[in-house]
Amino acid sequence: MPDLNDQHHDQFLRLFAEHEMALRTFVRLLLPSRGDASEVMQKVAVVLWQKFAKFDATRDFRKWAFGVARYEALACLRDRARDRHVFDDELVGRLADEAEAAGQRHEAQREALETCLQKLPERQRELVLTAYTKGTRMDELAAQRGQTAMSLYKMLHRIRQALLECVRRTVSQEELA
Amino acid sequence: MNADWHEQIQRCMTGDATPEEIAALQAALNDDAELRALYLDYMNLDAALGAAAETAAITENETGRITAFFPRPSARLSPRYWGWLAATAACAALIVFSMLPKHRNSVRVRPDIVAAISATESAIARLSVEPPSLFPAWASPTASLLDQPRIP
Numbered sequence: 001m002p003d004l005n006d007q008h009h010d011q012f013l014r015l016f017a018e019h020e021m022a023l024r025t026f027v028r029l030l031l032p033s034r035g036d037a038s039e040v041m042q043k044v045a046v047v048l049w050q051k052f053a054k055f056d057a058t059r060d061f062r063k064w065a066f067g068v069a070r071y072e073a074l075a076c077l078r079d080r081a082r083d084r085h086v087f088d089d090e091l092v093g094r095l096a097d098e099a100e101a102a103g104q105r106h107e108a109q110r111e112a113l114e115t116c117l118q119k120l121p122e123r124q125r126e127l128v129l130t131a132y133t134k135g136t137r138m139d140e141l142a143a144q145r146g147q148t149a150m151s152l153y154k155m156l157h158r159i160r161q162a163l164l165e166c167v168r169r170t171v172s173q174e175e176l177a
Numbered sequence: 178m179n180a181d182w183h184e185q186i187q188r189c190m191t192g193d194a195t196p197e198e199i200a201a202l203q204a205a206l207n208d209d210a211e212l213r214a215l216y217l218d219y220m221n222l223d224a225a226l227g228a229a230a231e232t233a234a235i236t237e238n239e240t241g242r243i244t245a246f247f248p249r250p251s252a253r254l255s256p257r258y259w260g261w262l263a264a265t266a267a268c269a270a271l272i273v274f275s276m277l278p279k280h281r282n283s284v285r286v287r288p289d290i291v292a293a294i295s296a297t298e299s300a301i302a303r304l305s306v307e308p309p310s311l312f313p314a315w316a317s318p319t320a321s322l323l324d325q326p327r328i329p
Binding site: 021024025028029032033034037086087088090091094095098099102106109110113114117128129130131132133134153157160161163164167168 | 183187189190191193199203206210213216217218221222225226227228229231233234
């Protein structure tokens, strides 16, 4: 007979795994810094697990988890209130509302990304995936490629813009179909 | 949509924007719903690219591990395959000789012998082509190099 704690643990893992990518994206939407987003996401996971024992299974897990994520993201921004590299609370709140409303569109765009990445020339695809690999330093990557950091940034900007246009176009075409 | 906003949003996203650029972007985001949608789509893309890079790294590590255990067969047959071919041919010959009738004048060939010879010949013929890959195409590090369409 499975232990009740094991069942509880399994239930949490299933629910968290189902919504993890959407949560991670939501946190990223609110925090301009990737490092802050990563730290907040870890904190969100811990808080959700700690409070899961009191979570009412009849409630919507996704809605509850997004609420925790919003709280933790805003707390992080308040800590950085003196940092002029963040948006004010009012704009962040509005972005959070619109991000939740755009959940389905964003999920469709994430699904379209794989196809759009395959459409890139191989060298561009390798570059953008390398740039996003953890631990990659842009100055080192530029040096390896024999480029200046500025030209590497510009190249990545063009690739990202192309990818964004591709995923948006793909989702629009799917909506029309 | 002003092309400069694509640049500004990305600079904000990568942490390269100055405080003045952040302030200008914030003012524009407050007033423009379309710009807010663009900003959110970029951040969504950023998160998704991070996940894609993580998946690509895991896949590459797994492919490297698999390749280390099961070396990719070369295009030409290795000596090992020629040895296998010779052994199979020898077995087939033994089967044929053991099943042939002892009377040299007999012109009737038994159908089961014909079937056995035919099946063995087919198997030997298959050995002379490139052996199948030891792992599926999706794990092949070069599968993605085939037929790359460009973004239209």
